[in-house]
Amino acid sequence: MRVRVAINGFGTIGKRVADAVAKQPDMELVGVAKTRPSYEARRAAEKGYRLFVTGEGKSSDFDAAGLATSGTIHDLLAAADVVVDAAPDKVGKENRKLYEKAGIRAIFQGGEKADVAEASFNALGNYDVCRGKRTLRVVSCNTTGIARAAAVLIPRWGVDHWEVTLVRRAADPAESKKGPLNGIVPTFQLPSHHGPDVKSIFPDLVIATTAVVVPTTLMHVHVNHVRLKTAPRDAAEVLDAFRATPRFHLFAPWEHVDGTPQVMEYARDRGIGFNDMMENVLWQEGLRLDGRDTYFFQAIHQESIVVPENVDAIRAMLDLAPDGRSSIAITDRALGLARS
Numbered sequence: 432m433r434v435r436v437a438i439n440g441f442g443t444i445g446k447r448v449a450d451a452v453a454k455q456p457d458m459e460l461v462g463v464a465k466t467r468p469s470y471e472a473r474r475a476a477e478k479g480y481r482l483f484v485t486g487e488g489k490s491s492d493f494d495a496a497g498l499a500t501s502g503t504i505h506d507l508l509a510a511a512d513v514v515v516d517a518a519p520d521k522v523g524k525e526n527r528k529l530y531e532k533a534g535i536r537a538i539f540q541g542g543e544k545a546d547v548a549e550a551s552f553n554a555l556g557n558y559d560v561c562r563g564k565r566t567l568r569v570v571s572c573n574t575t576g577i578a579r580a581a582a583v584l585i586p587r588w589g590v591d592h593w594e595v596t597l598v599r600r601a602a603d604p605a606e607s608k609k610g611p612l613n614g615i616v617p618t619f620q621l622p623s624h625h626g627p628d629v630k631s632i633f634p635d636l637v638i639a640t641t642a643v644v645v646p647t648t649l650m651h652v653h654v655n656h657v658r659l660k661t662a663p664r665d666a667a668e669v670l671d672a673f674r675a676t677p678r679f680h681l682f683a684p685w686e687h688v689d690g691t692p693q694v695m696e697y698a699r700d701r702g703i704g705f706n707d708m709m710e711n712v713l714w715q716e717g718l719r720l721d722g723r724d725t726y727f728f729q730a731i732h733q734e735s736i737v738v739p740e741n742v743d744a745i746r747a748m749l750d751l752a753p754d755g756r757s758s759i760a761i762t763d764r765a766l767g768l769a770r771s
């Protein structure tokens with residue numbers, strides 16, 4: 432029997448999670464909920480997804496646009512085992528009341544505070560802790576990226592302390608109302624909220640994060656300095672650990688990937704999903720080891736990194752896989768991310 436999944440909120444994250452769920456062997460996409468007709472609602476209909484009206488939306492607006500709907504969010508929730516909330520920041524908290532009333536399991540996104548759900552989730556980081564929960568929050572794109580890297584470093588060498596500077600994209604490619612268009616904007620919250628958020632997955636990690644926003648839409652880049660508890664043999668050993676872990680993609684110097692433009696060009700060339708890059712991207716030449724001090728850059732495709740995590744969160748909730756690694760393997764094979 433396949434788990435019936437509803438998606439509430441069909442924007443950047445929701446539409447990607449919908450496609451990812453539809454590809455899983457053990458899941459069925461029951462439908463997607465939108466507030467108003469749009470090009471994204473049109474694509475949902477073109478893909479054959481059942482559309483439901485949510486939020487302040489009116490079915491008459493969909494009728495006027497010629498888009499057939501199958502009912503309201505209440506009908507969608509009644510037909511599903513779990514809902515993935517992909518509404519804008521802070522709206523998920525409001526939607527939680529709907530889910531509680533419908534008695535349905537719910538997964539929230541990183542735009543919500545940690546207390547929106549019983550636990551925060553990262554597939555490599557804390558799958559087992561999240562098994563069987565009725566509510567989970569998939570942490571944000573930046574937190575997911577750091578948590579994945581922490582899941583590689585902590586078990587092998589231990590982390591004494593970690594400093595990350597996040598160079599954040601200003602907006603997603605489809606967002607035309609955000610900035611800055613020119614300039615670099617520091618985040619004056621020091622440390623930035625990302626460090627505490629990582630601790631919702633790794634409570635004992637000593638981590639400090641700072642952030643600046645720059646005029647790009649492609650990806651975030653993290654500049655990491657990690658003092659490990661024990662020294663790796665050499666930089667190659669650290670690179671091998673990242674390379675051996677699912678959801679990491681390393682570029683070699685001979686590939687001539689100078690920065691995020693070539694990373695996203697590679698993603699367009701590869702053609703997975705929305706031409707997404709769901710893995711943490713590391714540059715081999717961008718990792719340096721000095722005793723216990725490791726320095727590395729990683730790039731994070733904000734629009735897609737949390738997509739496989741949402742799929743694994745569904746599996747953790749419903750205990751559909753023996754462990755996190757098994758769930759990751761199923762997800763990644765279905766998405767075309769698996770390496771062999």
Ligand code: NAD
Pocket residue numbers: 439440441442443444445464465466467485486487517518519520521522526540541542543570571572603733734737
């Ligand atoms: P988005 O604005 O692209 O999409 C949100 C969608 O929800 C829109 O289609 C909007 O019409 C719809 N919506 C509005 N009110 C609603 C309601 N009451 N009920 C249901 N849907 C409603 O936003 P997004 O970028 O997809 O972000 C969704 C969540 O994912 C946020 O919590 C965000 O912080 C998180 N997130 C975003 C990114 C990113 O880079 N875009 C990365 C990781 C996590």
